[in-house]
Amino acid sequence: MAERRTWAIVLAGGLGLRVGADRPKQLLDLAGRSVLQRSVAALRDHPAVDDVVLVAPAAWRAAVEEHVGPGLRVVDGGRERHDSTRAGLAALLGAGASAGDRVLVHDAARPLVSARIVADVVRALDEHDVVAVLVPTPDTIVQVDPTTGLPTAPLPRATLRRHQTPQGFTVGVLEEAHRRACADPAVQVTDDCTLAIALVPDVRVGVVEGDPENLKITDATDLVVARALLAARP
16 A cells, blocks of 8 residues: 655735735745745645645746745646645646545645644544644624624634634545535635535544644735744744
8 A cells, every 4th residue: 555645735826915015925025035935845844744736826936936946846826716726736636646645735825834733734634534723713703794794793702713724635535625616616615624524525524723823924914923923933
């Protein structure tokens, strides 16, 4: 029986317009290295990860390749996040990934992910088909009326968690989830873990504890926070 490999897909296909910069947010400087360089290195340099596929905006591919250097598979992203995941999945399948291999899907906009989280997700995939990285929400979350925008009901905070990445999967489960999603245009989800749990029956789901410092760079304020967190590290 062939040894299971661990692959990673780093999603950098978005343009990150909310940061207000003249380039995709993943190419912005973060304490001497770009956001993208830090995100890729967190997986490429991890001893539990065998290979990485990077999904990048087609219009910025040359700049992305310059940032990450030679030897990394880079493929063009799609219009939506799920399109980019599918592009990365196709690339690793073309590179020889098998259905029983592990795959981590990570947002390039999370450059501070820890080696502990990566290791925990890989380890959890020994017993599960899908692994979510979750953190409690410190805020009260409310539902709002879609027409007025006014709050209608608070949600019980004790039952709420925020997703982080990398999310983990067996390759076959991730492939099946996206195959089913392609066959049903009504499916609308914003992350691969939710997609797999919703569309693939009887998947074994595991949970790994996230970290508040594993923040997602969405706007300019997040960059300031990320720089402060890096400056505070030993």
